[in-house]
Amino acid sequence: MGNVVAREDFEWVYTDQPHAARRTEILRKHPEIKTLMKPDYNLIWIVVLMVFVQLVTFYLVKDLNWKWVLFWSYAFHSCISHSMTLAVHEISHNSAFGNAKPLWNRWFGMFANLPLGFPYSVSFKRYHMDHHRYLGGDGIDVDIPTNFEGWFFCTRFRKLLWIILQPLFYAIRPLSINPKPISRLEIINVLVQALFDVAIYYYFGVKSLLYMLLGSVLGLGVHPISGHFIAEHYMFLKGYETYSYYGPLNMLTFNVGYHNEHHDFPNVPGKHLPVLKEMASEYYDNLPQYKSWIKVLYDFVMDDTISPYSRVKRHLKGEVKED
Structure with a gap:
């Protein structure tokens, strides 16, 4: 089962997150x-096409043998459903219709949410904005694991189990933390x-419903794309709390791997993040980065030496206001 890691708490810091200051400096220069x-x-149009493709697959699996329903749920639907969660992420930043039409983005987020089976797009928007404004904020940023997660999932076997159960923890953290x-x-x-x-369920049957729900859960657990959950902010190198990934899976994830760039400029759509990196390459090329999730x-x-405790946390200054 592996050895118990030495880390017994988060990495508490008393500095502001680095992204706001870097954004100001980059904009001054570029x-x-x-x-x-x-x-x-x-x-x-990409999201509309993705929803249509998923509807077609719901129809195609309705009469398959159960073993093939389960196989395609992981082999295909897990990939496209995880990709859709990152489309919802893009929409949460108003990337579809712009900041002038926030409600249009919220409705469109609900539409993109449909083939995932679980309602989350609106709640994700509310909590994700906190993640950007108060990165690592104690009691605010629900992307940070709970103390229980850090304490319990401390061996190799338990960390693997924690990765499998990631969808569960992402669902319950907001209720327990904020x-x-x-x-x-x-x-x-x-x-x-x-x-x-x-x-x-009514039109396609229970197999299609299970295909949809199970694929969404599996896609967020032990899955190559799920490496971004760990890669984005877990502190593999002391002093660095955000990391970018520049590998091919960005093509399926709306460039969410460009994560330093995204946190520096959350109002730049994922499509343009590679261009941003080129414009300000002197700020990003030498930062720690990944090539494989x-x-x-x-x-x-x-x-x-790595566990759910391997995250930077900070005490917030002043009051946190809800939108």
Whole structure:
């Protein structure tokens, strides 16, 4: 089962997150980056196509043998569903219709959410903005594991189990770390998703419904794309709390691997992040970076000095305001 890691707490720091200061410095030197701060209208058509493809697969699997339903759920739907969660991530930053039409983005996020089976797009938006504004903020940033996760998942076997259960922990962390009153849009998100799930069951049957739900869960657990959960902010090198990945899986994930770039400029759509990196290459080329998310997952499990505690945390200054 591996050895118990030495780390017994998070990496507490008393400095501000690095992204705001770097953003100011980069913009001073490269004001042309502001031209990238615009909606990516291609995202709309990509998401519509992805939803259509998923609907087609729901129809195609409805009469398959159960073993093939399970196989294709992991082999195909897990990939496209995880990709869709990152489309929802893009939409949460108003990348589809721009900041001038926030409600359009929220409705479109619910549409992109449909083939995932679980209602989450509206809640994700609320908590993800906290992640950007208060990166590592104690009691605010729900991307940070709980103390229980850090304490319990401390051996190789338990860390592997933790990766498998990532969807569960991402679902319950907001309730335990930073619960918020349920909003009207969240209720609508739940109702719309419930109606869609019932429709899938009614028209296609239980196999299609299970294919959809199971694939979404598997895609967020032990899966090559899930390496981004670990790669983005887990501290493999002391002093660095955000890492970028420049490998081929960015093509399936709306360039979420360009994570330093994304946190520096969250209003630049993923499509333009490679261009941003080229414009300000002197700021990014020498930062720690990854070329394989699979290796990140392997190293996380096998390295006894890394655990869910390997995150930077900071005490917040002043009051945190809800949008």
